Amino acid sequence: MKSLKYSLILTCSITLCSCFSGPAKVERVIDNPTSNEIVIAIDGKELAIPANSKTTYTFEYGKHNLTYNNESLDFIVKPSKYSGDGFINPTQSNYMLHTFIYATNNTSDEAFDKIYKETINKISIILNGEEGELELPVIVVNDVFIEGELNRWDYSIDQEIPEEITENINENQAFQTRKTKIYREKEYINLLQNDYFNSLEGEESKVEISFPNKTIKLAEITKYAFPKINLEEIKCDEGKKYLTKTLENWQKFFTLTDNDFASTYEDLSGEEGKEALIRSLELCPKKIDPENTYFPAYKQLVDFINDTRYIPLI
Template sequence: MMKKIKYSLLWVCSLILVGCSEPSSIDRWIDNPTANEIKVTIDGNELTIPAKSGVNYTFEYGKHTLSYNNDNFNFVVKPAQFGESGLINPTQSNYYLYTVIYSTSEMNNEQYEKILRENREINNIPAIIDGKEQEIEMPAKLINDVFIEKSQYHWDYSYDQPFPKEITQELGLKKNQSYQERLRKLYRESDFIELLKEDEQGDINFPYQPKKFSEISQYVIPKIDLNSIKCEEGRQYMESLLNDWNHLMTLKGSDFTKPYDNLASNDAMAKSYGSEDKCTEENDPEQSYSKELRQFVDALRNTRDVNFYVIK
């Protein structure tokens, strides 16, 4: 049996909705942690989201548009190799991924901090304490993405799930042997502030710095210069991949699934890499085809573990 040990912060300067594995769509929670009602529009469909609440929305695979606060962006919803749950954060509010350690033995602050630092769990978080801007060092990570994916941040408990007081594991430990496990919980900012107040560290708030949607990170298929590919067979194969990608962006639901797999599955990527054999030292001495192909395939690989991503 392991008990949770609370860490005294060092001050320096879900609702889980599991994405379905259906072949045509996935559900995702659109969260509004703010104190006011908001309106979000998905593909022209306006949703009213109450304060400190959210709505569950079913997204067909394919390209979509989200509009909020007179701004909008395009995004893709797709199958994911290791897709998990997540949430949509249209207000770009702050969430915090907070780490605690469960241990079979008592630990002092120094031991606790050492484990956190060794595992790079401690970060500097911008904060406003008693009206003064500074940074605080704590075992937390600030997250304010529009799409917050569990496959990227790996929380154990979502924002509506409390840390348990203790956990049980089948460990098979020897006598006097201790064991520690790090677990992470996602917090809305208001709940995270309440957690920090337990340490009585003064009046604390956090800067709110949403970006224009045009400024958030976008996924872009690299611009491929077909004319730069000296190998004719490679150029034709690359052109077919680009055509397949452009066609994919016109598809929705179950029509999207198979063409996507034909581009981005492990087998499809292996086939694409295998196409490098079409271009040899004789017909492509500068490996022009390999250079362009790898840009394209690597771009597909970069998003295989997420269900949602912003596109240009």
């Protein structure tokens, strides 16, 4: 698909985001890319979203519930290091993260082909009703919460991919860069038809395209579930006391809302909270805890904090 070689004048800008500041709420798009109206419920409040459309919803910090198609999902809205760009996909439809390559006109075919090959994945695809594989510069996602910080797109749904981008580079410098756009499946199929299959000769250009869609029940989504830490396995008393108190504070935290939620989250997982957690290792040196029973429990909590610090909806 060499036609994806765009001309390049690249311009960069960097936005510096502060941590855990601003209002105690998160705004998220809820997208319905299907051909039918859907009705969801947020905390028991029904919300109809017409076919092929989206709406915006503002979530206060704290615990929430999403119900769709007689299934229900509890989730937490919290401060995050970067609020980022993301949306909610209640139908678990497919979205496609396609990588484009921008290159200056003096980029050699060899240089272009090398960077292009690095973007290629083998993707399951259904052509004229038969499932197979196709090599494309794309990743397929269908999570309920699709976050920019995890998927790293440059252009979101409803943003056009530009034909050129600019940057101050040497006039004779050969330069290439990648940009990723996220597409709804229908829009991505149109891209394929226009840019790839339309270039083929004969009947192959008339293929019907779709992508397999494998979803799980909302109630089974537990990727960021708070860890179940077995305190009884800890043989270091001081460490056990510390974690017992810390876990009690976390349990109280999940009952809070708004600014109380945000400030308590900062106390538990902000810089001071993380430093206190690290210092807790000093409570259980090897002479007191020769079997190192404290560290596995400590690590469970640290992993949860690290895994979710960039994500506002978990």
